[in-house]
Amino acid sequence: MRSGFEILEHTADVGIRAWGATLAEALEQAARGLIELLGAGLEGPGRTRRVVVEAEDAGALAVGFLNELLFLHETEEAGFAAVRVVRADDRRAEAEVELVPLPGEPEGTAVKAATYHRLAVERRPDGIVEVRVYLDV
Amino acid sequence: MAMEPRKIEPFVWEIPLGAVPGMRVPGIVYADDELMRKAIDDRAIEQVANVATLPGIVRASYAMPDIHWGYGFPIGGVAATSVEDGVISPGGVGFDIACGVRLLRTELEWEAEVRPRIHELVEALGRHIPRGVGTKGRMRLSRGEVEKVLLEGVRYPLSRGVGTERDAEFCEDRGVLEDARPEEVSDKAIARGAPQLGSLGAGNHFLEVQVVEEVFDARAAAAMQLFEGQVCVMLHTGSRGMGHQVCTDHLKVMDRVMPKLGIEVPDRQLACVPLRHEAAERYLGAMRAAANFARANRHVLTDGVREAFAAAFGKGPRELGVEVVYDVAHNLAKIETFAVDGRRRELCVHRKGATRAFGPGHPELPSAYREIGQPVIIPGSMGTASYVLVGTVESAERSFSSTCHGAGRAMSRTKAKKLKSGPQVRQELEAMGITLAAAHWGLLAEEAPYAYKDVSKVVDVCEGAGLSRKVARLRPVGVVKG
Numbered sequence: 001m002r003s004g005f006e007i008l009e010h011t012a013d014v015g016i017r018a019w020g021a022t023l024a025e026a027l028e029q030a031a032r033g034l035i036e037l038l039g040a041g042l043e044g045p046g047r048t049r050r051v052v053v054e055a056e057d058a059g060a061l062a063v064g065f066l067n068e069l070l071f072l073h074e075t076e077e078a079g080f081a082a083v084r085v086v087r088a089d090d091r092r093a094e095a096e097v098e099l100v101p102l103p104g105e106p107e108g109t110a111v112k113a114a115t116y117h118r119l120a121v122e123r124r125p126d127g128i129v130e131v132r133v134y135l136d137v
Numbered sequence: 138m139a140m141e142p143r144k145i146e147p148f149v150w151e152i153p154l155g156a157v158p159g160m161r162v163p164g165i166v167y168a169d170d171e172l173m174r175k176a177i178d179d180r181a182i183e184q185v186a187n188v189a190t191l192p193g194i195v196r197a198s199y200a201m202p203d204i205h206w207g208y209g210f211p212i213g214g215v216a217a218t219s220v221e222d223g224v225i226s227p228g229g230v231g232f233d234i235a236c237g238v239r240l241l242r243t244e245l246e247w248e249a250e251v252r253p254r255i256h257e258l259v260e261a262l263g264r265h266i267p268r269g270v271g272t273k274g275r276m277r278l279s280r281g282e283v284e285k286v287l288l289e290g291v292r293y294p295l296s297r298g299v300g301t302e303r304d305a306e307f308c309e310d311r312g313v314l315e316d317a318r319p320e321e322v323s324d325k326a327i328a329r330g331a332p333q334l335g336s337l338g339a340g341n342h343f344l345e346v347q348v349v350e351e352v353f354d355a356r357a358a359a360a361m362q363l364f365e366g367q368v369c370v371m372l373h374t375g376s377r378g379m380g381h382q383v384c385t386d387h388l389k390v391m392d393r394v395m396p397k398l399g400i401e402v403p404d405r406q407l408a409c410v411p412l413r414h415e416a417a418e419r420y421l422g423a424m425r426a427a428a429n430f431a432r433a434n435r436h437v438l439t440d441g442v443r444e445a446f447a448a449a450f451g452k453g454p455r456e457l458g459v460e461v462v463y464d465v466a467h468n469l470a471k472i473e474t475f476a477v478d479g480r481r482r483e484l485c486v487h488r489k490g491a492t493r494a495f496g497p498g499h500p501e502l503p504s505a506y507r508e509i510g511q512p513v514i515i516p517g518s519m520g521t522a523s524y525v526l527v528g529t530v531e532s533a534e535r536s537f538s539s540t541c542h543g544a545g546r547a548m549s550r551t552k553a554k555k556l557k558s559g560p561q562v563r564q565e566l567e568a569m570g571i572t573l574a575a576a577h578w579g580l581l582a583e584e585a586p587y588a589y590k591d592v593s594k595v596v597d598v599c600e601g602a603g604l605s606r607k608v609a610r611l612r613p614v615g616v617v618k619g
Contacts, residue, residue, distance in 0.1 A: 009549045011179045011206045039579075056393055059405070067385050074378050075328050105269045107579040109550060110339035110619070112232040112381045116392060116405035117208035134208050136232045136381075137340060137550065 002128065005033035014109065015118070015134040023058060023121070024088040026129040027065055027095075031083040034066050037135070039108020040073055044081030046100035051093075058090040058121040062131045065093050066114035077102050112136040142166060142173065142182060148202075148602040152186050157403060159190040165197040166204060167536070167602040172594065175547065176204045176211075184211040187403040191216060192411070193223020195477055195484055199536050201491045202598035203545030203590060207231075209406025212490035212546075215539045218412065220472060220483040224400070225417045226409035227391060227424070229487030230470050232384040234424055235431035236342075236375025237309075237466035238514040240525065241442060242361070244458030245368045245450075247348040247614065254449055255572050258346060259615040261445035263574035266344055266438060268337035268619040274377075275335030275437050283331050283430075287319035290429035291436040294334075299440050306503050308464040309493070312432045318422025322379075323386050326423075330379030330430055335437030339619035341584055342374040344442070345516075346572075346615030347523060353607040357509040357527050361462050363609050370442050370459070371523055371611070373516050374619075375468065376431035383427045387420040412485055421470070428469060435464055462525070463512035467492045467542035475537055486537050494528030494540040494605045513605055515596060518544045518589035519581075520566045522612050524596045526605040540605040541596065544589035553588035566616070575618040584618070 003025050008015030014037060018029035035041045051068050055061040065085075072078060078099040085095045113136045120132040142150040142164070150173055152164030164185040168176060176182050181204050188210055189198035195217045204213035209228040218224055245251050251258065267274055276294065278286065285293045291305045291312030305312040337344060349367045352358045363369070376383075391408040394416050400409065410416045439461065443454040450457060470487045477484075486493075495502060495511040502511055510527035517523045521544070532538045548556075557565075559581035566573055575581060582588075599605045 007551065009551055011181075011546050011549055013208055014550065055389075060389070060392060064389065071325060071329065071382070105577050107577060109580065109583065112340075113385050115208040115228075115232075116388065116408065117228075119405050136208055 003029050005029040007033060007037065010134060013134055014137050015132060017130065017132050019128050019130040021128065023129050024085040026131045027062060027088055027093055028083060028085040030062060030066060030131050030133060031069055034069060034111065035080045037109050038073060038111060039106040040079035042079035042081055042100040044098050044100060046081040046098040049097045049099055051095045051097050053093045055091060059119045061090065061093055062121055062133055063114045063116060063119065065095070066133060069097065070111060070113065072097065072099060079106065109137050148598050152182060157183065157186040157190070160186055162189050162194050162197050164189050164200070166200040167598060167604060168202050168204065169594070169598050172202050172590065172598065179206040181206045181211040185214065187407060188214055188216050190403060191218060191224055191226060191407065191409060192400060193219040195219055195482070199539065201539065201541040202595045203490070203541040203543055205545045207489065209404050210489040213541065214489045215491045215536055216487045217475070217484040217537045220412050220485060223412055223485060224409035225412050225420060225470060225485055226407055226487065227384050227388050227420055228406045228408065229489050230384065230424060231468040231489050232381045233375040233468055234380035234383060235428035235466040236468045237431065237435070237464060238516055239372045239435045239439065239464040240462040240514045241370040241439060241459050242363060242462050243368045243446065246366050247368050248366065251368045255615055258445065258449040259572040259574050259617065261449040262344060262442065262617045265441040265445040266337055266617055267335065268617065269339055274333045275441055278331050278334055280327060280331065283327050284319040286334060286433045287322055287426035287429055288317050289313060290432045294433055294437050300436050304436060304439060304461045307461040308432055309466060312436065314425040314428050316422065317425035317429050318419070319426050321419045321423035322383055322426050326379050326382035326386065329382050330377060333377040333379065334434055335441065336377060337374050337438065337619045338377050342619045343519065344617040345371045345613045347371055347611035347613050349609050350522070350612045351610045353609060357608040360505055360509045361512060361525065361608070363462070363525065369611055371514065371516055372435055372438055374434060374438065376427045377434060379430045380427040383423045387423060390416050424470065428466065431466065432464065463514060465492055465514055475533060484537070488539055490542045491539045492542045493538060494532050495538050496528045496530035496532060513540055515541060515592065516543050517592035518586045519584050519616055520569060520571055520586045520613060521592055522610050524592065524610055525608045526596065526599065527608055528605055529603055531603045532605065535602065536604050540599045544592035544595060546588060547590045548588040550583040553585055554582045556587065557582050557585060571613055572615045581618065
């Protein structure tokens, strides 16, 4: 598969490995992983919000992006109908997020934050960009 | 890792210098053979060694018997760094700043008084204790009010008539950490925290109705006014979204500043800066503010517990005697003074999933506990025993006055969910005579008893190693889950 994600096992916490043809695609997949973990995927249409994240490098960018989604999830008490990463380079990502009010308590894992633990963003020999982030749950 | 830990005393293991490159001090792990084997298997031992590379770390990188793999620091890790030339690492505190446990006692006896009304009580607690993701807390605050909580901790809800002076007295630091800097707490953190004061949250946070099942130390139990058959309430929660955002914000700063200072760490989550650096002072100020929020959170929830008891028993809280035994954090960094090599030194003690455990005679303890030592509240996993311990004098030498914080996870959440479903776990707990209220049942299996280590073993190792002593064991009869 050219893009996708998987949930990584960890005794106390949980990780996401996400990949895509571009960094933007990999970030979008990481977001899908987070939303699945949270149990916060909802049917649209919702309100569209623009999310812009800036960081020193691609790793910090991935952490910052997921933390931004967690912030919206908690403060807006919302789930996600869609996340589209419009563009991303190593220091800046721009995304459109479709938020839908949570109908009740989500049936997923509560996530506190994305961490820098074993953080990795790399371009594989086959050209695919892979992101690995661990979460504090 | 180049070298295996070696046993140097019963319950004490050393990770020698050189186990990972750049270690400045050895690692010391308190464990029995089985707990050690588990720690090696899940690579937590390597994390203890990684922490030993932090600049200015003093004596050793310690791990408590409930050690397990964390993100950067191991959970159960204790690291003291020199204020003069050491660093502070927000990862050594964690995202849930000042997450902790509060034990409330009552005048009620289980068999005769509470058992017949346990369903009403758990239902009332479910109504009075907001919980789950996001959630609106018991106190909705304006921005100005949030800043007061950040600065004053439990003093702010007290000024609004919530709780009593006695509640504050029996909280670590009397419920207020000095030198908090609300101005270092971002707008985002305030936006997350403002609606959440007086809420339990989700994940491993919980409230339990418990019964004192066995008293091991009659004198200490008497000082805490605990007796066998007595009903107590244990609260486990922290600083909610406020703390998570403070850690997120300041980690980002340290991750950027650290490389410029020429500091290298084996895992990016160990990002740190010298305590004398401006970024360290700003983080410490914000961390203390979030810690004040956590104390105030447990203080406001206590009010909810009192209301629930009053509703279930139709009596006033005074008659029911719902009083704080103690409130202690297990994710925090504090500046404390210890004798090191015959010299008194100011140290920044990081406790990540470890509890402060001052011994008898410590001046910071409330007078009622000065002779017995600091109470330490150890929640077991859901459905299993919890413990009340006291600190020892020798723990100052052994672990910078620290002990365990709980059972410690033994299994990932995914694995736990694969073993049994939420409703299955619910059924089993109910078969054990435990009444439950949960935000929803799907997640119950993530926190099932089998996903954790045996808390009794962890507590016994703490006693065997001289880190703390057992006072009482409590068993759960009612659980309210986030």
